[in-house]
Amino acid sequence: xxxxxxxxxxxxxxxxxxxxxxxxxxxxxxxxxxxxxxxxxxxxxxxxxxxxxxxxxxxxxxxxxxxxxxxxxxxxxxxxxxxxxxxxxxxxxxxxxxxxxxxxxxxxxxxxxxxxxxxxxxxxxxxxxxxxxxxxxxxxxxxxxxxxxxxxxxxxxxxxxxxxxxxxxxxxxxxxxxxxxxxxxxxxxxxxxxxxxxxxxxxxxxxxxxxxxxxxxxxxxxxxxxxxxxxxxxxxxxxxxxxxxxxxxxxxxxxxxxxxxxxxxxxxxxxxxxxxxxxxxxxxxxxxxxxxxxxxxxxxxxxxxxxxxxxxxxxxx
Amino acid sequence: xxxxxxxxxxxxxxxxxxxxxxxxxxxxxxxxxxxxxxxxxxxxxxxxxxxxxxxxxxxxxxxxxxxxxxxxxxxxxxxxxxxxxxxxxxxxxxxxxxxxxxxxxxxxxxxxxxxxxxxxxxxxxxxxxxxxxxxxxxxxxxxxxxxxxxxxxxxxxxxxxxxxxxxxxxxxxxxxxxxxxxxxxxxxxxxxxxxxxxxxxxxxxxxxxxxxxxxxxxxxxxxxxxxxxxxxxxxxxxxxxxxxxxxxxxxxxxx
Numbered sequence: 001x002x003x004x005x006x007x008x009x010x011x012x013x014x015x016x017x018x019x020x021x022x023x024x025x026x027x028x029x030x031x032x033x034x035x036x037x038x039x040x041x042x043x044x045x046x047x048x049x050x051x052x053x054x055x056x057x058x059x060x061x062x063x064x065x066x067x068x069x070x071x072x073x074x075x076x077x078x079x080x081x082x083x084x085x086x087x088x089x090x091x092x093x094x095x096x097x098x099x100x101x102x103x104x105x106x107x108x109x110x111x112x113x114x115x116x117x118x119x120x121x122x123x124x125x126x127x128x129x130x131x132x133x134x135x136x137x138x139x140x141x142x143x144x145x146x147x148x149x150x151x152x153x154x155x156x157x158x159x160x161x162x163x164x165x166x167x168x169x170x171x172x173x174x175x176x177x178x179x180x181x182x183x184x185x186x187x188x189x190x191x192x193x194x195x196x197x198x199x200x201x202x203x204x205x206x207x208x209x210x211x212x213x214x215x216x217x218x219x220x221x222x223x224x225x226x227x228x229x230x231x232x233x234x235x236x237x238x239x240x241x242x243x244x245x246x247x248x249x250x251x252x253x254x255x256x257x258x259x260x261x262x263x264x265x266x267x268x269x270x271x272x273x274x275x276x277x278x279x280x281x282x283x284x285x286x287x288x289x290x291x292x293x294x295x296x297x298x299x300x301x302x303x304x305x306x307x308x309x310x311x312x313x314x315x316x317x
Numbered sequence: 318x319x320x321x322x323x324x325x326x327x328x329x330x331x332x333x334x335x336x337x338x339x340x341x342x343x344x345x346x347x348x349x350x351x352x353x354x355x356x357x358x359x360x361x362x363x364x365x366x367x368x369x370x371x372x373x374x375x376x377x378x379x380x381x382x383x384x385x386x387x388x389x390x391x392x393x394x395x396x397x398x399x400x401x402x403x404x405x406x407x408x409x410x411x412x413x414x415x416x417x418x419x420x421x422x423x424x425x426x427x428x429x430x431x432x433x434x435x436x437x438x439x440x441x442x443x444x445x446x447x448x449x450x451x452x453x454x455x456x457x458x459x460x461x462x463x464x465x466x467x468x469x470x471x472x473x474x475x476x477x478x479x480x481x482x483x484x485x486x487x488x489x490x491x492x493x494x495x496x497x498x499x500x501x502x503x504x505x506x507x508x509x510x511x512x513x514x515x516x517x518x519x520x521x522x523x524x525x526x527x528x529x530x531x532x533x534x535x536x537x538x539x540x541x542x543x544x545x546x547x548x549x550x551x552x553x554x555x556x557x558x559x560x561x562x563x564x565x566x567x568x569x570x571x572x
Contacts, residue, residue: 012477070485071447072456096460096477099435099494103447104457107416112532113443133538134343134438135330141536142441149532152443182456182488186472191480203570227571239358239497245480252460252496254479259568262561281568283561284547290333299564300547301557311558316571 002147003036006087008078009043009052010097012069013188016051018160019093023153024054025161026120027091031056033122034088040167041081043074049169054161056168059085063174068185071100073178079108080175086148089127091120094152096252102152111148116270118157127151136270136292155251155274195246196230202259203229206249206276209236210265210286210305217242220264223309226316232256234272250275264305268293318372318466318489320363320430323419323445324391326350326381327438340537342409345382352387355434361498362464363432364395370466372429373397377422379415380405385519392513393505404523411531412440416448418524423453428490430471435459435494442531446494456487459494 005027010017020040027038037056042049044066049058059081065073078101082090090105092098094116106113118139119130127144129151144151198204205224211217217231224231231247238248249256251274261279266272268284268291276282277296284297285305294300301308328334329349337344363374376391378384380403388399402418423431433446450457462482463474469489474482476496487493550557565571 012481069483071458075451096475099444100447100457100459103412103443103445104451106443107413107448107451114533115441115443128536131441133441134328134334136541137330137334138343138538139541140441140538143534143536145532145534150443182491183458184486186484186486189474189482189484202568203565227565235497240501248480252476252478260565260570262565281564282547283564288331289549294547294549295541295543295545297547299550299561301550301561303554303557307554308557311554312561315555315558315562 002086002088003031003034004039004085004087005031005034005036006039006041006082006085006090007055008041008090008092008101009045009048010093010095011045011048014045014048016048017093017095017155019095019153019155020052021054021160022156022158023091023093024052026153026158028054028161030089030120030122036088039085039087041078043077044069046171049167052167053163053165058167058169059172060169061172061174063178065178065181066174068188069097070181070183070185071104072181072183075101075104075108076175076177078105081172082109088148090150092150092152094154098152102150106150109148109150111150112144112146113150113152114142114144115152117151117153120151120153132270136273154270191246195244198230198232198247198249199254199256201230201256203227204232204256204258204261205229206232206234206261206263206266207237208234208263208266208272210267211237214240214242216306219306219309223313223316226313234266234269263293263297264309266293267291268296318366318370318429319375319427320366320372320432321375321377321423321426321428322356322360322363322391322396323377323379323415323431323433324356324360324384324387325353325379325415325437326384326387327353330438336538340539341535342538345407350382352390353434353437355436355495357502358498359432359434359495360391360394360396361500361502362495364503365499366464366466367395372466375400377402377419379410379418381410388519389510389513390505392518393509394503399519401519401521402524403521405526409439411442412445412448413442413529413531414527415445416452417527417529419449420452422522422524430489431492432464432495433492435461435496441535442533444494446492450492453492455490455492457492457494458485458487460496461493462497463499464493
């Protein structure tokens with residue numbers, strides 16, 4: 001119905017993401033304001049239905065093409081559900097899956113979309129979202145006009161649903177289009193083993209774009225060795241191939257929670273902060289005093305890393 | 318294979334982002350605009366695909382500030398054609414509008430593949446690639462870190478968190494949102510870019526802004542409320558190094 005809030009269950013490899021339950025929690029609050037119910041679309045994983053506490057109804061669609069995620073199959077199944085149920089809002093996590101499906105659903109269902117949402121509330125009859133723009137340097141307060149909308153939401157923006165109750169599980173027939181697809185799943189490539197596990201380290205020395213070049217990495221490596229810590233990195237460093245992907249911290253890398261996280265030349269884009277903000281003690285070195293990393297760090301300095309790193313290595317050795 | 322790479326200019330985030338008078342947009346007058354970093358990745362991946370399996374790369378701009386420089390740079394790097402779609406005005410151009418305009422232009426071309434940046438720092442109403450794909454009714458894959466052309470299909474690697482990636486095969490024509498190219502974007506020398514600029518190879522096409530908008534209203538932009546700020550350590554590098562080592566020791570590390 002036009003007052004319902006629909007959440008897409010975000011899952012991969014049999015694991016339901018934490019964000020799904022955060023979205024269900026927010027959907028419960030919004031449904032209280034709109035007078036609708038909380039529905040969850042669960043695609044290709046009927047076994048996960050029992051884990052979705054806090055929803056009123058789980059709409060489970062199962063089909064061989066939905067088991068291993070492809071954007072095309074999932075978008076068709078999700079579009080069929082929203083076309084039939086016409087919810088007020090669709091909430092999708094801003095993961096790989098969400099980045100695929102949000103835009104497609106917006107265009108195919110003819111609904112406005114707000115991306116990178118960190119805040120969401122009912123405002124009179126309308127919906128108002130707060131979203132990150134310009135690399136998290138600014139927030140935008142956005143009103144969704146009309147009677148429907150799609151929201152892609154950043155992980156960790158809302159507390160998880162309180163749980164309790166058991167949702168009604170409704171099995172929904174898959175749409176016909178799933179038997180004739182242009183996209184096929186071949187295989188899932190797991191990360192290469194053998195490298196250090198940065199999620200297990202108590203101390204991480206982490207480098208970002210500010211180190212400038214691969215040659216400069218050596219100096220920071222010496223410091224890391226002196227401290228007995230592995231090197232980790234933000235996305236630009238692994239994209240450039242200066243460190244392996246197994247060292248990448250962030251939304252698209254690994255989430256770490258060391259006792260101490262010491263950064264050099266990391267500005268603190270939302271992508272990175274999502275992976276390290278729960279570290280016990282964050283110490284950041286960046287020459288830009290306005291860098292967002294200083295808003296999450298406990299201690300910071302704007303001394304040039306090329307002056308600070310040798311001093312640290314000397315004293316730690 | 319004929320590949321289109323749409324490119325957009327976004328504010329250089331190194332600079333201070335001032336707001337306009339009613340705080341609904343950044344103040345564009347004094348901002349420096351640069352090529353969106355993901356579009357640079359998409360261009361690189363397109364050039365790699367062309368080098369591996371032949372074809373043609375066409376970069377398409379939307380009349381954004383200083384886009385001519387990005388288009389010329391793309392030509393200098395090895396793109397075959399550059400087209401600038403103008404007439405969309407001076408303010409923020411949302412992704413829905415860009416998708417509609419590009420879909421319209423593509424309908425008059427023979428194109429196999431669109432490689433676009435998976436996101437941009439100002440795509441508040443959603444990422445361009447899936448919007449474009451749904452408009453064209455082409456298949457789409459986003460967050461891609463590698464594309465290989467194979468006759469009338471492509472194989473792509475789609476990245477998930479924690480280093481996982483799935484391999485997908487997609488029938489062409491298709492739209493792909495590129496997260497990162499297989500290698501860092503190449504550079505073009507200033508001399509080469511100047512040569513290209515003098516040759517004047519950018520095709521300009523005037524387009525009409527579509528009626529449909531994104532359906533969202535930006536009420537205001539504002540700086541995030543600081544929930545906290547780091548205690549800043551000052552002094553000589555040696556002093557600060559001592560403080561940092563003390564802090565690390567306070568957590569029971571580095572006995």
